[in-house]
Amino acid sequence: MQLYQEQKLKVTNSLTGKKEEFKPIKEGYVGMYVCGPTVYSNVHLGNCRTFMSFDMIFRYLKHLGYKVRYVRNITDAGHLENDADDGEDKIAKKAKLEQLEPMEVVQRYTVDFHETLQKFNLLAPSIEPTATGHIIEQIEIIKEILKKGYAYEVNGSVYFDVVTFNKSNDYGKLSGRKLEDMIANTRELTAQNDKKNPQDFALWKKAEPQHIMRWPSPWGDGFPGWHLECTAMSTKYLGETFDIHGGGMDLKFPHHECEIAQAEACNGESPVNYWLHANMLTLNGKKMSKSTGNNIYPSEMFSGDNHILSKPFAPSVVRFFMLQAHYTSILDLSDEALIASEKGYQKLMDALKIVEDLPVSTTSDFDWSSWKQSCYDAMNDDFNTPVLIAQLFEAVKQINSLKEEKSKISEEDKSLVVDTLHNFVFDVLGLQAQQNANNAQTETLEGIMSLLIDIRNNARANKDFATSDKIRDELTALGIQLNDGKDGTSFSIK
């Protein structure tokens, strides 16, 4: 019996705008595709939030016992700068600026991307395919769409014919747009265009002679359009119809809308059962933007080398902070909010450290079984991590009360609590305990600390408070906090 058979998961489906019970196509298996980064610059914090949200979803699905194939692509072919220019793509442009080969840029920022996500403790996806590795598959899809009559070729480029597609299908169903409205509200762009209609989008773009990234195709040398790689790779690895497609809210239109159109044009069926969209991250109430300076990179947060925050924040703290908000809500990042999260995170971790040493009784004063179910209820309700965390703090409260011997817990309940906390905190939320130094150093530190605590307690017994306070205050200054409890003194590193 797998957990998913007893825990009923509901997810917010962007396609219907409703919370729906999650039922995979094949019982026990989940196929999930998430739009990955374009690797032409350092990954930014908003990106991290999106990928972290889907990491949490991936982790919970696995925890429920599903066998998950999680595909997250790397966009390394470069998207068009815009429709009006001569087709120079982002990666090629950056390469010229920095005097690098395009694939050198790709490599550099792919490495940065992986390193940053590792710091945030994201699991690697099952497959991480690249756009440049799937040019052939993309060309095959274009051929098929052309054959079905939903695309046309002009001057070595191929465009998707949105108007024709809309006659038999519903273009705009994901983002709640109507093609007629879009046509009515089209901005007049002066640039000349091969497209029959401004709403049409490129499947294949002809490469100008100076364009570096180029591949041969039936329509001449060129490169694939912006939306095609996701259709090609999701179809290849997950099938024509799969369970979950995720990405940032900003990709809903046009990117995901176009993916639906391409897949429906090519395969005749809707590609995805559940569309999940993660919401944006703002900084001090405003959107992050490099041009206004309202922006911060993950590495700058970790090092404290920035003008926005008062101190450095550990990746785990930032992860905890982000999971305190629901993934479908806009989250605002600020110094105050991070400091509050840091303290809460510390409190949670402290409780996790002491839980295993709690004394046991024959009975419990608290209904731990229903507490455990309430943790699942939170996650089953569209991955409601803030409510889960509230439940975890309920446990923290109980644990601290048990430590003070103000309440009782049975042996059986204690192992339930330990297991459940570990499952949710480490496996599902993906939080990490404070990185301790290596074991030898830890032992040395513990030896020194027990000596100091001993000396201090002797001084206290002799009412030599000058000595005891000196020890305490100077340790505090070093970031070591002494905790005087009923059964002696312990220490924690802040």
Place this chain on the structure above:
RNA sequence: GGCAUCGUGGCCGAGUGGCUAGGCACAGCUCUGCAAAAGCUUGUACAGCGGUUCGAAUCCGCUCGAUGCCUCCA
């Protein structure tokens, strides 16, 4: 200009018709040699205006504001 989402106590952030969210901060108490840590107690908050309802933060309308998309974007 169009489309969409949202506006919750000092701060962050759940909740979506009647029943405690939670974290941080603040105050009081317990503990302590004094603290810290921990525990306990305390907050009539739901942008504004109007409507529906026995009852609305929660539904509807309008106003104001924010964010996202409409152009590459997580």
